[in-house]
Amino acid sequence: MTWTVAIMIVIGIFFKLLMSPPNALVAWFLDKFELHQKLDSEDVTVTFNGKNLEEEEKIRFIEYFNEANFLKKHYIFPGNEKLFLHPETNVTPFVINLKKGKKDVNFFVYNPDNHVDVVKQWKKKVVSYSLRSDDLQKFNVN
Template sequence: MSEYNLTWVALIVITGIIKLLTSPPSALVAWIVSKFALHPKLDSKDVTVTFNGKHLKEEENIKFIDYFNKACFLKRYDIFPGNEKSFLHPETNVTPFVINLKKGKRDVNFFIYNYDNHVDVVKQYKEKIVSYSISSEHLQKFSTPTL
């Protein structure tokens, strides 16, 4: 190859790399965003849902996770150091649904508190706790499962 052709090949390769770095494929972006999502999409095969210490039946587990995945994110609550216990054990008469998820080597727990106009979620992983509110008419009505 001539020097002229090598210059063009190098220019095309460099342009391709720059293009890939500045606008990655949407599948790559979706994967990266999903790794850091506050309200992740869960697979019902990877989780167990319990209510009052008892596991939901398989069909109810699938429905519950589907409703959870389709819920609309409303807002995130600020948790200040030393205030974590009030989110993990709120002063409420609502019994939470608990979603247990094994993610790699660590366990992630979601505590789902159903209210009339929203659903509160407390996500616990490692030593961290985050809390947010979602809206899902189906989850809000999902209060008396057959165990």
């Protein structure tokens, strides 16, 4: 009888671990599929109008980018990627280049009137979304 209870407890603990994995594992898995990921200023280069930002400006820009609130995702139909990558607007984008291992990701950050538009490009995939950040909207390059 005691062996049956002991085996049932071991099976219960094993089942509990399978149903609720540790938080670090869950966080790692969710980060893989996160649309607006947090960036590290050491892994990126930020350019504006073809010129690299200075180190302090880059760190401040990345902090503002990481603190921005996600508003909504814009759906891109196949074949319309170029309209998002090179829109017909007079707004010059900030370009964030992320290189982590073999992974190359480009972010194009546009600052229109009341929100921030981000176009994320990696490999042949393009995703667009909007952010809300007063600091990022007011960011000026010296």
